Amino acid sequence: MNKKPKAIKKPPSKKELVNRLDKVRNLMKEEGLDYYISFDPVNIYYLTNFANNVHERPFILIIEKEGTPKMVVPLLEKTHAETRAISELEFRPYYEFPAKKGERWFDIYRPLIKKDAVVGIESMLPSGIADKTPGKKKITDIIDEVRIVKTDYEVGRLVHACKIINRGHKELLKILKPGVREFEIYQKITGYMTSKIIGDLPDANFIVCDTTAAVWPPSYSHDPHIIPKIFSQMEEGGPHVSIIAAQVDGYGVEIERSLFLNEIPKEAKKPFEIMYKARDLAYDLLEPGVLMSEIDKKVRKFISNNGYGDNIIHRTGHGLGITGHEAPFIAEGYNRPLEANMVISIEPGIYIPGKGGFRHSDSVLITEDGYIKLTNAPETMEEVLLRS
Numbered sequence: 001m002n003k004k005p006k007a008i009k010k011p012p013s014k015k016e017l018v019n020r021l022d023k024v025r026n027l028m029k030e031e032g033l034d035y036y037i038s039f040d041p042v043n044i045y046y047l048t049n050f051a052n053n054v055h056e057r058p059f060i061l062i063i064e065k066e067g068t069p070k071m072v073v074p075l076l077e078k079t080h081a082e083t084r085a086i087s088e089l090e091f092r093p094y095y096e097f098p099a100k101k102g103e104r105w106f107d108i109y110r111p112l113i114k115k116d117a118v119v120g121i122e123s124m125l126p127s128g129i130a131d132k133t134p135g136k137k138k139i140t141d142i143i144d145e146v147r148i149v150k151t152d153y154e155v156g157r158l159v160h161a162c163k164i165i166n167r168g169h170k171e172l173l174k175i176l177k178p179g180v181r182e183f184e185i186y187q188k189i190t191g192y193m194t195s196k197i198i199g200d201l202p203d204a205n206f207i208v209c210d211t212t213a214a215v216w217p218p219s220y221s222h223d224p225h226i227i228p229k230i231f232s233q234m235e236e237g238g239p240h241v242s243i244i245a246a247q248v249d250g251y252g253v254e255i256e257r258s259l260f261l262n263e264i265p266k267e268a269k270k271p272f273e274i275m276y277k278a279r280d281l282a283y284d285l286l287e288p289g290v291l292m293s294e295i296d297k298k299v300r301k302f303i304s305n306n307g308y309g310d311n312i313i314h315r316t317g318h319g320l321g322i323t324g325h326e327a328p329f330i331a332e333g334y335n336r337p338l339e340a341n342m343v344i345s346i347e348p349g350i351y352i353p354g355k356g357g358f359r360h361s362d363s364v365l366i367t368e369d370g371y372i373k374l375t376n377a378p379e380t381m382e383e384v385l386l387r388s
Contacts, residue, residue: 002372005365007163008156009200011249012049016153017087020047020146024063027142034117036063036142037133039125042322043143044071045250049086051207052077057097058105058129062112072109084205106132148319148327150341154251155365158320158343160200161248162363162374165255168193168213169244169377176240177388178261182214182232189213193246201249208250208322215259216241221357224314224349237265239272239356245324252324254345255375256361260385268358271350272381274306275358278348282316282330286338286346286364286371292328293335299348300332308350317345320363342366343374 024047028036038044038061045051047069052059057074059081064070068090073081075093082091092112095103110132113119117135120142130137150158172189190211197204197211214228221241234240238260245254258272278299285295296316303312317330320343328336330344347361362375378384 002367002370004372004374005152005155005159007160008153009160011203012086012153014086014088016151017047017049019151021063021069021087023146024142025065027145028063028065028120031120031138031140031142032118033120033138033140033142034065035113035135036120037061037113037125037129038063038122038143039129040122040143043122043147045208046143046147046322047087048089050081050084051205051250052081053207058126060105060109060129062109070112072105072112074105110134144327147321148342149339150321150343152341154321155341155343157248157251158253158363158365159374161246161251161253162255164193164196164200164248165244165246165253165363166376167196168211168246169242169255169257169375172213172215172242172244173259173378173386176215176234176242176259176261176386178234178236180234181230182228183230185215186213186230189244193244197246197248204249208247210247212243212245214243216243216357218356221258222351222353222355224351224357224359234261236261237263237268239268239358241357241359247324250322252322253320253363253375254324254361255363255377256347256359257377257379257384258356258358258360259378262385262387264381264385265355267355269381271308271311271352271355271358274303274308275348275350275360276379276381278303278350279346279360282346282348283371286366288340288366288368289337291335291337292330293332296330296332296334303348303350308352311350311352312348313351314349316348317361317364319344338366340366340368 060072062070070090078093094105094108113134115134119135193211217235239258315331319326319328349359351357365372
């Protein structure tokens with residue numbers, strides 16, 4: 001029996017961040033890169049513990065084959081970056097945007113890179129920064145690649161984040177009944193989870209903290225990415241679909257359930273059962289070495305063979321880590337094997353207009369010999385029937 005790892009509630013050590021940087025540099029060496037340029041705030045946070053928001057003043061991380069990475073920052077933000085960053089960084093501030101010639105961000109940035117160098121850039125690097133980057137540019141998402149398999153420290157942080165949302169979902173079940181409005185759910189449950197984050201992590205960086213609590217009532221739970229109206233009311237029957245998610249000081253997780261209030265409509269029983277069995281099939285396939293594309297293919301085939309192929313509108317799962325949606329992906333076309341210390345969601349769904357959406361989602365750790373569910377909530381048809 002796999003034992004759930006212990007929760008970690010402290011920032012990364014300098015050693016943890018050095019190890020991440022070393023992995024990036026190993027991939028740089030494999031790809032023949034002299035420099036790697038990162039603009040994505042998520043990747044910068046991953047390597048430095050400094051979080052920022054994208055705006056007109058760019059933050060750019062420059063990683064060379066060796067030596068201290070350099071960060072081009074607005075002068076206004078220099079002390080902010082110095083305060084939050086844990087890794088060793090050499091800051092190169094620029095005055096402002098816009099600025100006069102000689103004080104513009106690219107006047108500071110371009111001299112830091114040799115003109116004949118091979119420079120790796122993120123696929124999402126803005127074209128305006130790419131155009132100002134010297135050297136022979138190669139698009140490659142090295143940091144994203146390193147993020148896919150979690151360190152033991154990251155696993156501990158994700159375990160802690162799951163404890164927060166497990167409690168949040170448990171509180172949700174206490175107040176969920178017909179007539180309850182969406183804003184009441186959001187207000188009470190996000191407030192509850194936020195208070196737990198503050199209690200556990202008083203120095204948490206709220207640029208990388210977020211909480212979500214919502215329930216899609218059956219009248220539109222077939223449309224999982226519609227935005228609920230704030231005064232929507234919960235209804236008799238179901239399926240309602242709950243979504244409890246959080247980014248806890250930079251670590252994103254989720255838990256979701258199909259729920260019924262006071263009764264289970266007859267026409268909801270079969271799609272719920274097929275969703276539940278498809279989920280069990282996905283779990284049965286979770287172990288290192290199994291191709292993620294094959295998991296999705298088999299799950300989709302099972303749902304289709306049971307009459308609901310036209311009601312599948314998304315993949316079986318996705319990665320969790322610094323964000324709540326990232327690689328790896330449990331999806332056809334993603335031909336990569338599972339590895340120990342990947343953290344993923346498992347959430348096959350069936351969506352039927354006029355009946356509703358059927359989806360459970362859990363945050364799951366892949367282990368050396370299988371998996372561990374990090375989230376916990378009612379699962380069976382009997383358990384998800386809530387009576388008021």
